[in-house]
Amino acid sequence: MKNVKIALCTLLFAGLLFSCKEEKKEEAMTEQTAAAAKSAIEKSDYATTAEGVKIEKYTLTNANGMKMEVITMGGDIISLTAPDKDGKFEDVVLGYTTPEIYERNPYFFGAIIGRYGNRIAKGKFSLDGKEYHLPVNDGPNSLHGGKGFDKKVWTAEPVEGAEPSIKLSYTSKDGEEGYPGNLKVVVTYTLTNDNALEIKYEAETDKKTVVNLTQHSYFNLSGEFKTILDHEVEIKADKFLPVDATLIPTGELKAVAGTPFDFTTPKEVGKDINSTDDQIKKGGGFDHCWVFTDSSNTVKEVASVYHKASGRFMQVYTDQPAIQFYSGNFLDGRNASKTGGNYEKRSGLCLETQHYPDAPNQPKFPTTTLSPGEKYNTTTIYKFSAK
Secondary structure (H helix, E strand, C coil): HHHHHHHHHHHHHHHHHHHHHHHHHHHHHHHHHHHHCEEEEEEEEEECCCCCCCCEEEEECCCCCCEEEEECCCCEEEEEEEEHHHCEEEEEEEECCCCCCCHHHHCCCCCCEECECCHHHHHHHEECCCCCCCCCCEECCCCECCCHHHHHHEEEEEECCCEEEEEEEECCCCCCCCCCCCEEEEEEECCCCCEEEEEEEEECEEEEEEEECCEEECCCCCCCCCCCCCEEEEEEEEEEEEEEECEEEEECCCCCCCCCCCCCEEEHHCCCCCCCCHHHHHCCCEEEEECCCCCCCCCCCEEEEEECCCCCEEEECCCCCEEEEHHHHHHHCEEEEECCCCCCCCCCCCEEEEECCHHHHHCCCCCCCCCCCEEEEEEEEEEECCC
């Protein structure tokens, strides 16, 4: 009889335990369902190009209410909201106020950049003894791939998952803008539920070529787009690449210590931007490439931006070897701001994760060559919070 009672008690306990597990499982599933219900992707028509090609817009919303708007012209991020210290969401990326400007996108607002982000000296490079000529569109140099990926209409499709995500695809034909090889490119944007924008770049080629993809959003964490001089920037790099008068790297890797380029400790952008330093003069401010202290190809935190008044904080993670910090020196007030007024000089900043500028012409720099059978695969994350 005693054994029967023990057996009954054991069965009862097991039943209660199973019931609790099932309840917790149901609760977890309910939470996931609620999060999925809050997360969403909406597709809409945005504009039509001068050639009659339709441009679509995708609005991604995560479980916290953070939103991102992306158009298929250039894969441009035209809006991205982030919470301040009081939980208020505001747009933190510069963008044009009328759709037609995105066709020419003079400042590369929010665009996918390729085939080669940044500058290639004199618009030419050689592979296996053959010289390739590129459009010269930045003084004597080629910038951002000429009429590059920012001027192309991409194919977009939503990606199924717990977090809103879209995959953008484009095939750059052999010879396009002077580059060899048919290059198939896929860029995936994911708006995570911990308020991060995750960007995955993938590419394959059928002929040896050079590739350096990046994202060209201009950030202003104030939500007002007036200045970034009061933003505190940190860059985890002990060296940067000095440039010549046309902003092509000289080949030297120079220590940041004792120079205006030392952002190893967070400091306001405006602190040294008007320095008499020769490199500051050449860039018209900051428009240089920093080389990371940690040279491993793993995704790690490499930079951050903090805006004290709003409390917004942005961290940058990547597996790329360098970052181009551009302080909006060429913004000139010609374009209207989304919040009124115009985008004046230094009203936005870029942190473009990438390989070194002009690497195809500088053998000492890490290679940007991609061969058939190889896969270009890299990740960058911009994570937002408040403090």
